[in-house]
Every structure is written in structure tokens, then in C-alpha cells.
Amino acid sequence: CDDGSVAPPRQPPSGCSTLDDYLHVQAVARPPGMVLDAAVSRSHVFTLNGADGLRAMNFSDPSDVRVVATIGTITDARAIASSGTWLYIANGASGFAVLDASNPASVQVVKSISIPGAVVDVRVQDTRAYLANDVLGVLIVDVSVPSDARVLGIENTPGGVVSVSPAGQLAYLVDLTQIVVDNGGVGVVYWEPAWVSTGCKTRWGTGSSWENAA
Numbered sequence: 596c597d598d599g600s601v602a603p604p605r606q607p608p609s610g611c612s613t614l615d616d617y618l619h620v621q622a623v624a625r626p627p628g629m630v631l632d633a634a635v636s637r638s639h640v641f642t643l644n645g646a647d648g649l650r651a652m653n654f655s656d657p658s659d660v661r662v663v664a665t666i667g668t669i670t671d672a673r674a675i676a677s678s679g680t681w682l683y684i685a686n687g688a689s690g691f692a693v694l695d696a697s698n699p700a701s702v703q704v705v706k707s708i709s710i711p712g713a714v715v716d717v718r719v720q721d722t723r724a725y726l727a728n729d730v731l732g733v734l735i736v737d738v739s740v741p742s743d744a745r746v747l748g749i750e751n752t753p754g755g756v757v758s759v760s761p762a763g764q765l766a767y768l769v770d771l772t773q774i775v776v777d778n779g780g781v782g783v784v785y786w787e788p789a790w791v792s793t794g795c796k797t798r799w800g801t802g803s804s805w806e807n808a809a
Contacts, residue, residue: 628646630644631645632673635677636680636681637680637699639653639654639663641677641696643675647670648666648668648669648670649665649666649669649675649694650665651664651702653699664699664700664702666704669684671689671713672684672686672687673685673686673714673716675717676724678719678738680697681693681695682694682702683717683724683741685715685716685727686707686714687713688712688713690707690709691707693705693706693707693741693742695742706741706743706744708746710728710731710734711731712728712755713729713730715757716756722737722738723738724736724744727759730755731749732750732751732752732756733749735747768783
């Protein structure tokens with residue numbers, strides 16, 4: 596709708612409604628301090644509260660949300676991600692931390708990695724964690740065994756990185772392409788590392804001759 600509200604599906608365009616018709620708040624929890632980021636693992640929400648540490652809150656009963664644990668040693672964290680019962684912390688100047696949250700009332704730090712600069716963001720996909728570092732750029736961490744996480748590589752980007760996300764990657768490529776065009780170039784080539792074959796034809800045949808190495 597022109598007024599910014601959302602039109603319900605399967606209704607005439609004239610029947611517009613607001614988000615209140617779709618979003619129903621079941622519970623509100625207000626832990627002390629400011630919540631910087633949060634992640635969900637099963638029936639618990641884990642919040643980063645700056646100097647107040649990491650808090651675990653039980654949301655299994657929305658009418659009775661409770662803080663079940665506080666981890667006071669996580670005091671410089673900037674971002675959190677979860678996968679199963681594992682928590683991954685962008686721990687600021689303290690680097691990167693992996694926590695076992697299988698028992699939310701007793702969350703344990705099982706791995707810490709010291710990294711120069713500050714780790715300010717984290718995303719987890721399958722067995723990889725991607726870290727944004729304000730000095731080094733992007734770090735890729737193998738978390739196939741979370742308690743034995745290890746850095747696989749570093750992409751040292753000029754000026755550091757403050758966020759890692761698909762949207763951020765797209766914005767970077769758009770900006771890079773524009774810079775190239777503005778300086779007389781015709782574009783950029785994005786090298787996709789999987790070497791997956793396509794139906795495209797070249798002078799050497801159809802598809803990728805490197806697919807056997809994927």
C-alpha cells in the first residue's frame with residue numbers, strides 16, 4: 596500500500612492492514628543493560644549485554660521468561676551466532692570464542708582464539724564460521740569440530756571489515772564494479788571457487804573442464 600502498510604494475501608488491494616495484524620508479541624524480557632545481539636538455541640535465547648556478560652533466557656513458557664544463567668567472562672562481545680547447541684561469539688578484542696550451550700544453565704567456553712584487532716561480527720554456515728575483523732578483514736574458521744575450531748584463512752581487505760553477510764558481499768561487489776567502471780574499466784570477473792559445470796560453451800567445449808577437481 597502507498598502508506599507503507601502491508602496488504603494481506605488473497606485480499607483486494609483496497610484491504611490494507613498494518614503489521615500489527617500479523618505480529619503478535621507473546622513475551623517481553625528485559626535483562627539488565629543493553630542487548631547488543633541475540634541468538635536462539637532450542638527453547639533458549641542468548642543475549643549479549645556488553646559489560647554485563649552473556650545471558651541465557653528460557654522462553655519455553657512465554658508467560659514466564661526467566662534468566663537461567665549469566666556468563667560474566669564474555670564482556671567485550673559484539674555479535675553472536677548459533678548452530679545447534681553451539682554458540683559462536685565475535686568477542687571484540689578478545690578474539691573468537693566457541694561455547695557449548697547443551698546445558699543452558701551452565702554454558703561452557705570450549706575454545707578461544709586470540710586474533711589481532713577486534714572481531715566485530717560472526718556468521719556460521721555449515722562447518723565454517725566467517726569473522727569480521729576491524730584490522731585483518733575476513734577470517735574463515737573451521738568449526739566442523741567446534742571445540743577444536745581453527746583459522747583456515749584470512750582475506751586481508753583494506754580498512755578492515757565491520758560485518759559479514761551475503762548482503763554485504765553483494766554491496767562490496769557492486770561498489771568494486773562501480774569503482775572499476777568509473778576509472779575506465781569495463782567490469783569485474785567474479786571467480787566462483789566451486790568449479791561447478793554449466794551449460795555455457797567455450798572454445799574448449801561445454802561446461803567446465805575443471806569440474807573433476809571440485
